[in-house]
């Protein structure tokens with residue numbers, strides 16, 4: 001006999017479960033369209049892998065999460081992708097979201113299935129990858145991806161694995177009927193989970209208001225080490241934290257998760273999905289859902305394809321449209337009102353209630369709080385609902401958070417007992433939503449600030465690098481200029497030396513020429529003076545003088561050319577060359593004069609030798 005503990009608070013609302021347990025689970029007929037929201041549970045939305053017009057097979061992956069937390073979506077039957085568009089999805093706000101619409105072709109043709117009955121021969125990581133690939137997320141609660149949940153941190157060993165069969169919320173009987181009819185599958189899936197986690201203890205918790213399911217599970221667990229714990233019926237014993245407390249006596253710390261105390265809870269539907277994957281190779285494409293309420297003539301549970309429109313399921317249960325006063329997705333305690341029957345069921349949908357006006361009447365008007373304290377007595381989380389209400393209503397969210405607002409599981413027990421008909425849970429949801437928005441905005445602002453600061457840093461760094469590069473370029477340019485200047489100076493110095501040498505050489509040549517001309521002129525004059533008689537009769541050497549004149553003129557031209565060159569090359573040599581040119585002018589003049597004198601002498605000589 002399993003030892004049980006109790007949790008604080010709790011209530012005993014009318015169960016209203018018998019209406020939907022009178023019939024066995026029915027397989028819902030194929031609808032005309034299947035609508036597959038890309039986001040069906042907590043985490044990131046999936047990205048479509050198909051396009052309009054594609055034909056897909058049953059079980060084919062049509063969308064997957066490529067970045068972040070999430071699992072893929074599979075085609076529930078074979079058919080044609082008709083659209084990828086924003087459509088109404090099951091959500092308290094009545095919002096729309098991206099959905100793939102599949103038109104079934106009626107052939108229900110499967111992809112090739114790969115069962116892994118011998119899963120124990122595989123690596124655990126391989127099995128976990130298969131679970132993710134099969135799109136399995138928790139079929140109760142927020143739909144947390146099962147593969148992630150089955151990979152607890154290494155430092156948090158799961159000692160106790162619990163299968164949650166409590167199903168405490170009124171009206172909902174999907175798990176009850178599943179346990180009754182598919183107990184072996186439930187056990188098979190639970191064993192796979194146990195193999196993955198290797199806990200010390202495996203226990204199935206089930207409320208004592210489900211005798212048929214208890215009997216079926218008892219038979220299925222016979223001879224195994226799995227405990228079957230039958231717990232008293234009290235709402236919300238199916239809450240994860242409450243069931244853990246009932247079965248282990250331990251409390252999940254505020255803000256913590258079950259893994260913090262070595263416990264993990266899994267859902268009945270999730271266990272069935274695990275079994276179908278491992279032993280049949282099937283991804284998660286359908287689930288059991290309760291369609292109930294006094295506005296349907298044939299309430300019951302349906303095995304329905306994910307994506308089946310609610311309208312189609314209501315018709316399967318013989319909806320009486322004129323009787324419907326309120327449509328609820330989920331149970332009357334934690335569910336929300338549907339604004340349209342066009343929304344599809346998703347992986348986390350467990351119940352639709354088509355309630356008449358007398359069945360779920362509109363709540364009476366909200367009255368002032370009379371501080372009766374009944375809400376606090378009913379709260380299973382030992383919170384202060386009255387104070388949370390005040391702070392939420394006054395938008396003093398910080399104070400509400402301080403009173404552990406986020407520990408509230410939104411079970412609705414406080415609202416249920418409130419004599420003032422205050423919709424307490426709505427206030428808490430509003431406050432949580434606002435806080436989440438504020439956090440998201442704060443996060444966004446922080447990220448924007450971080451991006452701005454990072455940009456500023458980058459710009460400053462780039463500016464510094466640019467300045468550094470500019471300085472390096474300037475330095476290199478200065479060095480290059482200095483080098484060029486040095487080379488130019490060196491070249492100029494070498495050129496000056498060459499010019500100087502050229503000028504000196506020219507001067508030497510000129511001096512030699514002058515000396516030679518002088519010597520020749522002196523010799524000519526000496527010859528003429530020393531032998532007047534003979535000279536008188538000798539003819540002067542005009543030819544030689546003309547030749548000398550020609551040579552002197554040629555040299556003059558050379559000197560003038562050199563002068564021009566020197567002027568162009570170096571101004572310093574101009575004076576020297578000008579002087580050299582002037583000297584050569586003198587020389588030419590002297591030579592010219594000497595030639596003239598010689599000619600005159602020759603003429604005089606000719607006159608004296610001419611006979612009278």
Ligand code: SF4
Pocket residue numbers: 368369370371372373374375376385386389414417418419420421422
């Ligand atoms: S139950 Fe309602 S009326 Fe009573 S204390 Fe709580 S909020 Fe106030």
Ligand code: SF4
Pocket residue numbers: 375378379380381382383384385407408409410411412413414415424425428
């Ligand atoms: S809804 Fe929240 S505050 Fe109210 S009883 Fe449940 S846990 Fe407590």
